[in-house]
Amino acid sequence: MALVNEHFLKLPDNYLFSEIAKKVNAFKVSHPDANVINLGIGDVTQPLCPAVTDAMHRAVDEMGARETFRGYGPEQGYMFLREAIVKNDFLPRGIRLDPSEIFISDGSKSDTGNIQELVRWDNSIGVTDPIYPVYIDSNVMIGRAGLLNDSRWSNVVYIPCTEENGFVPEIPEKRVDIIYLCYPNNPTGTTLTKSELKKWVSYALKNDTLIFYDAAYEAYIQDPDIPHSIYEIKGARKVAIEFHSYSKTAGFTGIRCGYTVVPKELTAGTTDGLDRISLHRLWYRRQCTKFNGTSYISQRAAEATYTTEGKKQVKDTIRYYMDNAKIMYDALTAMGLKVYGGRNAPYLWVKTPDGETGRRFFEQMLYNARIVCTPGEGFGPSGEGYVRLTAFGQREDCEEAMRRMARMI
Numbered sequence: 001m002a003l004v005n006e007h008f009l010k011l012p013d014n015y016l017f018s019e020i021a022k023k024v025n026a027f028k029v030s031h032p033d034a035n036v037i038n039l040g041i042g043d044v045t046q047p048l049c050p051a052v053t054d055a056m057h058r059a060v061d062e063m064g065a066r067e068t069f070r071g072y073g074p075e076q077g078y079m080f081l082r083e084a085i086v087k088n089d090f091l092p093r094g095i096r097l098d099p100s101e102i103f104i105s106d107g108s109k110s111d112t113g114n115i116q117e118l119v120r121w122d123n124s125i126g127v128t129d130p131i132y133p134v135y136i137d138s139n140v141m142i143g144r145a146g147l148l149n150d151s152r153w154s155n156v157v158y159i160p161c162t163e164e165n166g167f168v169p170e171i172p173e174k175r176v177d178i179i180y181l182c183y184p185n186n187p188t189g190t191t192l193t194k195s196e197l198k199k200w201v202s203y204a205l206k207n208d209t210l211i212f213y214d215a216a217y218e219a220y221i222q223d224p225d226i227p228h229s230i231y232e233i234k235g236a237r238k239v240a241i242e243f244h245s246y247s248k249t250a251g252f253t254g255i256r257c258g259y260t261v262v263p264k265e266l267t268a269g270t271t272d273g274l275d276r277i278s279l280h281r282l283w284y285r286r287q288c289t290k291f292n293g294t295s296y297i298s299q300r301a302a303e304a305t306y307t308t309e310g311k312k313q314v315k316d317t318i319r320y321y322m323d324n325a326k327i328m329y330d331a332l333t334a335m336g337l338k339v340y341g342g343r344n345a346p347y348l349w350v351k352t353p354d355g356e357t358g359r360r361f362f363e364q365m366l367y368n369a370r371i372v373c374t375p376g377e378g379f380g381p382s383g384e385g386y387v388r389l390t391a392f393g394q395r396e397d398c399e400e401a402m403r404r405m406a407r408m409i
């Protein structure tokens with residue numbers, strides 16, 4: 001008899017998100033003429049920019065001609081893209097990386113989920129709370145997260161990020177082996193300053209903790225003192241792996257391309273305490289065995305975001321979303337709501353009025369204003385009492401949604 005990996009059975013069905021989908025569908029069925037505005041989706045809506053589609057057309061033509069056809073590429077990605085990344089995303093910030101430290105991926109959901117294969121099942125993990133659910137669920141699947149009691153996993157250290165601490169996570173008292181950080185943050189839209197991030201790097205250096213740093217929203221940063229990469233902090237390459245994605249940066253959610261930085265200096269210990277092993281070596285080995293590279297066409301598309309026109313066009317789209325965010329932020333604040341995020345990220349984290357649960361406020365928004373938002377509870381226990389709104393919609397929809405909310409509140 002084949003036996004299943006029973007750790008999977010510990011994962012509850014993503015009941016909150018399926019409950020939301022059901023409620024929205026039921027509402028649409030019973031109100032077929034209602035114009036429901038979706039501010040709940042974490043997906044982009046603007047099309048790819050011309051610099052990117054031009055590059056993709058050229059790549060398709062190359063694939064269709066015998067002389068320029070390409071089959072399997074390198075598992076770690078093509079050098080043209082790895083070099084463009086080092087030159088454009090890191091060098092201007094004073095960070096020197098070798099192209100061999102960049103691993104091209106098919107997006108950062110898979111890499112943030114897979115990276116935990118490099119460390120033993122009994123390492124302890126810490127997450128900021130609320131958080132992108134992939135980090136915890138991928139650890140549950142191999143048994144590292146323990147058991148679920150009262151919406152908390154027994155082997156996960158939750159580091160609350162709430163209004164009370166200004167959404168700045170406090171260093172945990174209990175030592176953890178691995179910590180996940182995501183800045184700018186999904187779902188709260190908040191950021192860490194350089195000095196706040198420095199505390200985490202110092203903690204990691206002192207405690208021999210590994211940091212998994214998700215920089216998926218780095219391109220949305222507007223303020224100059226917010227770090228775009230953890231490697232802006234001295235010493236970080238000894239302790240951190242960083243994930244990037246073109247999904248939110250350049251609208252690649254349907255194209256699939258991202259990258260992971262694994263510095264060569266980064267090591268982790270062996271059980272006997274006698275040796276240090278390069279995680280670059282392990283990730284290289286892992287990718288050679290389990291990954292066959294991202295499509296050539298996607299990699300040419302990603303490269304095009306670094307051309308002069310590409311940079312400008314990508315920036316314009318981000319400007320569009322961030323203008324949405326500002327319109328929403330100002331309107332919600334004028335309604336007397338407490339709003340966080342939205343300045344350096346496409347997410348607004350809205351405190352529910354009168355201390356309602358996120359779920360309850362979600363229902364009011366749906367039934368009374370025909371707007372879909374995401375209840376904060378879906379991202380962890382500290383999300384209770386908040387909802388997440390995204391700025392990824394069309395301008396007219398954002399404006400109309402704000403008018404409806406102003407009537408409702």
Ligand SMILES: *Cc1c(COP(=O)(O)O)cnc(C)c1O
Nearest residue numbers: 107108109132186216245247258
């Ligand atoms: C959207 C998102 C990603 C990117 O996912 P892809 O697989 O690259 O599309 C990564 N991390 C967070 C927190 C996200 O919200």
